Amino acid sequence: MHQTPPDGTAGPSAEQQAREDALVRQVVASFDRCSDPRLRTVMQALTRHLHAFLREVRLTEDEWQRAIAFLTEAGHITDDRRQEFILLSDVLGASMQTIAINNQAYANATEATVFGPFFVAGSPLIGPGGDASGGASGEPCWVEGTVTGTDGAPVPGARIEVWQADADGYYDVQYADQRTAARGHLFSGADGGYRFWALTPTPYPIPHDGPVGRMLAATGRSPMRASHLHFMVSAAGRRTLVTHIFVRGDELLGSDAVFGVKDSLVRDFVRQSAGTTTPDGRDLGGRAWSRVRFDIVLAPAGA
Numbered sequence: 001m002h003q004t005p006p007d008g009t010a011g012p013s014a015e016q017q018a019r020e021d022a023l024v025r026q027v028v029a030s031f032d033r034c035s036d037p038r039l040r041t042v043m044q045a046l047t048r049h050l051h052a053f054l055r056e057v058r059l060t061e062d063e064w065q066r067a068i069a070f071l072t073e074a075g076h077i078t079d080d081r082r083q084e085f086i087l088l089s090d091v092l093g094a095s096m097q098t099i100a101i102n103n104q105a106y107a108n109a110t111e112a113t114v115f116g117p118f119f120v121a122g123s124p125l126i127g128p129g130g131d132a133s134g135g136a137s138g139e140p141c142w143v144e145g146t147v148t149g150t151d152g153a154p155v156p157g158a159r160i161e162v163w164q165a166d167a168d169g170y171y172d173v174q175y176a177d178q179r180t181a182a183r184g185h186l187f188s189g190a191d192g193g194y195r196f197w198a199l200t201p202t203p204y205p206i207p208h209d210g211p212v213g214r215m216l217a218a219t220g221r222s223p224m225r226a227s228h229l230h231f232m233v234s235a236a237g238r239r240t241l242v243t244h245i246f247v248r249g250d251e252l253l254g255s256d257a258v259f260g261v262k263d264s265l266v267r268d269f270v271r272q273s274a275g276t277t278t279p280d281g282r283d284l285g286g287r288a289w290s291r292v293r294f295d296i297v298l299a300p301a302g303a
């Protein structure tokens with residue numbers, strides 16, 4: 001494969017290109033006898049694309065060393081509460097591309113978006129109309145909707161996991177005190193309906209005190225995520241949906257750091273002034289609140 005530099009310079013000689021081509025062929029062939037055909041395909045394609053990248057940018061040895069130092073630092077900062085490699089995948093759009101490949105549009109099924117690093121298995125059960133905030137700071141938000149199949153039939157008993165950042169922009173797992181807040185799960189009712197209290201989503205930065213944050217700063221990119229509320233919805237015989245809803249009018253909708261925004265997921269969070277009667281009669285102590293409707297449509301499993 002002959003490379004012409006994008007800057008219009010002459011580029012490597014034919015002899016040099018032949019040498020580089022030969023190395024690519026040699027590395028690709030080194031995987032020929034891999035007995036797992038899928039692994040062979042992945043490794044050979046990775047080799048071809050990685051070498052094409054190195055050759056296109058004519059990577060210097062200094063840049064190679066800096067890349068290794070970057071990945072080493074990403075490894076050192078990663079532990080069971082911080083996952084710098086997922087962040088890297090997210091800000092490079094690799095997470096969203098993988099989601100796009102694996103969650104192809106199916107009829108009117110709700111679109112998927114990025115999972116992010118802050119889901120925790122084993123969240124508290126909140127009953128119908130319960131409060132997922134767990135005491136986290138923020139304005140109360142009443143969330144309601146239905147879970148249906150693409151045929152419109154209700155999906156009772158769907159497990160709905162929700163999680164979000166507090167008004168200070170942090171998930172519970174980012175605090176040192178092991179708190180559980182602003183997350184929970186509930187189940188859709190016999191009519192597919194669900195309702196609960198959460199927090200009105202606010203914008204927050206992805207963790208940016210590590211190598212990924214430095215890369216964003218060096219490239220003039222913002223770490224801010226558009227305001228959102230995470231959902232993961234699962235039910236027997238349905239494709240599990242990992243998604244968020246976003247806030248209409250949020251100025252970050254067009255510049256989300258992890259490319260997660262989809263128009264179909266933007267919702268009206270309707271502001272309710274202090275003292276407005278709540279749907280379930282809950283006394284909010286004179287606070288303002290908001291409400292949003294999110295009707296969830298699940299694709300069949302295997303779609």
Ligand code: BEZ
Nearest residue numbers: 090115116117118206258
């Ligand atoms: C999140 O929305 O929780 C998230 C997604 C990607 C990177 C960091 C955070």
Ligand code: FE
Nearest residue numbers: 116164165230
């Ligand atoms: Fe989030």
